[in-house]
Amino acid sequence: MSWWRAAVVSAVASSGRELERRGALPRRIAPGAAQSDFEFVYRVQTGVAHEVQRVVINAAPGSGSGPKFKSVPVTNPLGAEVSAFGQVVTTAQLRAFVGQVPSKNAIVLNVGENSTDALGAQSEVMLPNAPWAAATAWGNQVAALVPTAGGGSFTVARLENGTTTTTTIGDVGPTSIQGAALVALHDSLVAVLGTPGAITLQRFPGAGSTVSKSAASVEKMTVDTTLLQGFDGVHVAAAAARTRIAVVWTRSSQLQSGQPVGGWAILQCAPG
Numbered sequence: 381m382s383w384w385r386a387a388v389v390s391a392v393a394s395s396g397r398e399l400e401r402r403g404a405l406p407r408r409i410a411p412g413a414a415q416s417d418f419e420f421v422y423r424v425q426t427g428v429a430h431e432v433q434r435v436v437i438n439a440a441p442g443s444g445s446g447p448k449f450k451s452v453p454v455t456n457p458l459g460a461e462v463s464a465f466g467q468v469v470t471t472a473q474l475r476a477f478v479g480q481v482p483s484k485n486a487i488v489l490n491v492g493e494n495s496t497d498a499l500g501a502q503s504e505v506m507l508p509n510a511p512w513a514a515a516t517a518w519g520n521q522v523a524a525l526v527p528t529a530g531g532g533s534f535t536v537a538r539l540e541n542g543t544t545t546t547t548t549i550g551d552v553g554p555t556s557i558q559g560a561a562l563v564a565l566h567d568s569l570v571a572v573l574g575t576p577g578a579i580t581l582q583r584f585p586g587a588g589s590t591v592s593k594s595a596a597s598v599e600k601m602t603v604d605t606t607l608l609q610g611f612d613g614v615h616v617a618a619a620a621a622r623t624r625i626a627v628v629w630t631r632s633s634q635l636q637s638g639q640p641v642g643g644w645a646i647l648q649c650a651p652g
Contacts, residue, residue: 407467407468407469407515408420408421408422408466408467408468409421409437409468410468410469410470410475411470412436412437412470412494412497413475413494413495413496413497414438414497416438416439416440416441417436417437417438417439417450417497418436418437418438418439418447419434419436419468419470419475420434420435420436420437420468421433421434421457421466421467421468421477422466423463423465423466429462430462430463430464431456431460431461431462431463432456432457432458432461432463432465432466432477432479433454433455433456434454434455434456434457434468434477434499435449435450435452435454436449436450436452436497437449437450438450450497452497452498455499457477457479457490457499458477458479458480458481458488458490459481459483461480461481461482461483462482463479463480463481463482464479464480464511464512465479465480465512465513466478466479466480467479467513467515469515469516469517469522470494470517471494471517471518471519471520471522472494473493473494473519473520473539474491474492474493474494474517474520474521474522474539475491475492475493475494475499476489476490476491476492476515476517476522476524476537477489477490477502478490478513478515478524479513480509480510480511480513484506485509486506486507486508486509487506487507487508487509487510487513487524487526488504488505488506488507489504489505489506489507489515489522489524489535489537490502490503490504490505491503491505491522491537491539491544492539493539493542501542503537503539503544505524505535505537505544505546507524507526507533507535508526508528508533509526510526510527510528511527512526512527512559513525513526514559514560514561514562514571515562516561516562516563516564516569517564518564518587519588520538520539520540521536521537521538521539521564521587522536522537522539523535523536523537523562523564523569523591524562525552525560525562525571527557527558527560528550528551529555530550530551530555531551531552531553531554531555531557531573532550532551532552532553532557532560532571532573533548533549533550533551533552534548534549534552534562534571535547535548535549536548536549536569536591547590547591549584549591549593552571552573552582552593553571553573553575553580553582554573554575554580556575556576556613557573557574557575557613558574558575558576558612558613558614559573559574559613559614559615559616560572560573560574560616561616561617561618561627562618563618563619563620563625564587564620565587565620565621565623565625565649566587566588566649567585567586567587567588568583568584568585568587569583569584569586569587569591570582570583570584570618570620570625571583571584572616572618572625572627573616574611574613574614574615574616574629575613576611576612576613577608577609577611577613578608578611578613579608579611579616579627579629581625581627581647582597583597607640607642607643608629608643609631610631610632610639611629611631611632611642612631612632612633614632614633615629615630615632615633615642616628616629617629623648623649623650624646624647624648624649625646625647625649626644626645626646626647627644627645627647628642628643628644628645629642629643629644630642
């Protein structure tokens, strides 16, 4: 039996809006160390260049004044670099920043504890340089995926007792990956991979211990082919909870008036 038991698919509304062309939708906001706090990363223009900065926002319910910036110094979690993108993912145990660092010719994954607002010691994990990356975090682990000539490569970093260990798996999915999303569900890490005209889901078991490729399963998500006509593979996002994975996509970076924006699918997955 397929791990994806069923798919329910529907189109979304039409629009002619132009979208930012990047192969993964950056996670720019994530739960912070304290209740009602959120990590927020963004690109800011400094002179003629852009760098990634980080602040902390508090959105306490019932405050009446709405979200506000906390008195936490603005920092550059990836260094004062001219970066094409940056993102943040968190769990109760860890906080990780992912982005392009030109001076190191790499995608950098900075991993540290998510215990206070201050950025403490961080472990630096290098991935191959790329124009985009996808990331997710669960428990005391974080994963980041980048496109490569062999399809894709991802690294899983585990933070335990102040020490970070890594596992890298390469040659993920088809060689024509244009965009991706990562989600963790039960004991699996799932890569949602966008290619022209198709979306492929690849499952890697061992998310609760050590992610492995040896027993990975690959299959294309079954959707109405009309919904994927014109899909360039770039804009795809996913979220997972309980026994379901939600996948959404947009057809292209620039849409003509009257064209479908894209579609969404809810996949019911086998438990465990």
